[in-house]
Amino acid sequence: MKKWVLIPLILLLICLGGAGAWYYYPQYKINKMKAANSVENDDSNHKASSKDSYINHLKKAKSHNLHHLALGDSVIQGRGSSKGGFVKEANQQLMKLTGKKIILDNEGISGATSKDLLTFVQSPKMRERLHEADLITINIGGNDLVKLALKEGVIQALQDYQQVKSSYEENLTAIFQYIRKENPNAILVYDELYNAIDSEESFYPATKKLLNDWNLIAYEVTDQYRPSVVIPSSEALTTDDRKDWIYDSIHPNETGHKRIAAKMVRALQSPYKKE
Known part of the structure; x- marks a missing residue:
């Protein structure tokens, strides 16, 4: 994705902008949700957390063979990696642990939006795969933002922003709802969006705000369909060392995918919760 693609979004956020609660609330809420579900901040002791983790739940499954279904866009596909991306790397680690x-x-x-994914999961060919899955990993939403950025003119982008955001939330909710209807027990793993823009760029704070809006939706939706966890990819792919993990203008390279995989495995070490 070229930098010029983001310009309408940057100007859009400046128009919507301001500081204070509007800017910081999404990150504040995300941090609270992370803290509530992390291994370190669980009320039980570390030994109990390890015993009752998502990984241990997979380990105790009666079947010797488990199924891991990965859904989403080019990040799930493994763009930037020659070894299958973070999903395959995490899968290999999980086999050793379980x-x-x-x-x-x-x-x-590649290029899938949340609407595309909703259509895809509801297709007849996916029904059996959803039923078989013990673990379902999802990355979606980035291309919704790109399509908004490609709108012609700032005014049109401004008019469309709330609609695109609402559509993303509706689609993501429908995706999780449909998956959970077809499979009540699979562990759902959502990979949060990360900021691929260099922190030295003048519009970096605006992109951070935009991604926080999208990620807050993802955290809140994911939490409604337990058992589920969110991979905090933004902690693994920070702008401070962007050059070490970036493949092109947006996708992670091999190092980046390995970092996401490590965060995924760590997230699955948190206490297993099902409602």
Whole structure:
């Protein structure tokens, strides 16, 4: 994705902008949700947390073979990696930790939006795969933002912003709702969006605000469909060392994918929760 693609969004956020609660609330809420679900901040002791973790839940499954379904866009697909991306890397680590053979079915589609993914998961060919899955990893939403950025003119982008944001929330909710209807027990893993813009760029704070808006939606939706966790990818792919993990203008390279995989495994070490 070229930098010029983001210009309408940057100007849009400046128009919507301001500081204070409007800017900081999404990150504040995300941080609270992270703290509530982390291994370190669980009320139980570390030994109990480890015993009752998502990884241990997979380890105790009766079947020797487990199914891992990956859904979403080019990040799920593994763009920037020659080894299958973060999903495959995490899958290999999870096999070692659980002692199970975990069969990976990567259905990542480059350029997919949340609307595309909703249509895809509801297709007849996906029903059996959803039923079989023990673990479902999802990355979606980035291309919704790109399509907004490609709108002609700031005024049109301003008019469309809330609609695109609402559509993303509706689509993501429908995706999780449909998956959970077809499979009540699979562990759902959502990979949050990260900021690929250099922190030295003048419009970096605006992109950070925009991504926080999108990620807050993802955290809130994911939490409604437990058992589920969110991968805090923005902690792994920071702008401070962007050059170490970036592949092109937006996708992570091999190092970046390995960092996301490590965060995914860590997230699955948090206490297993199902409502």
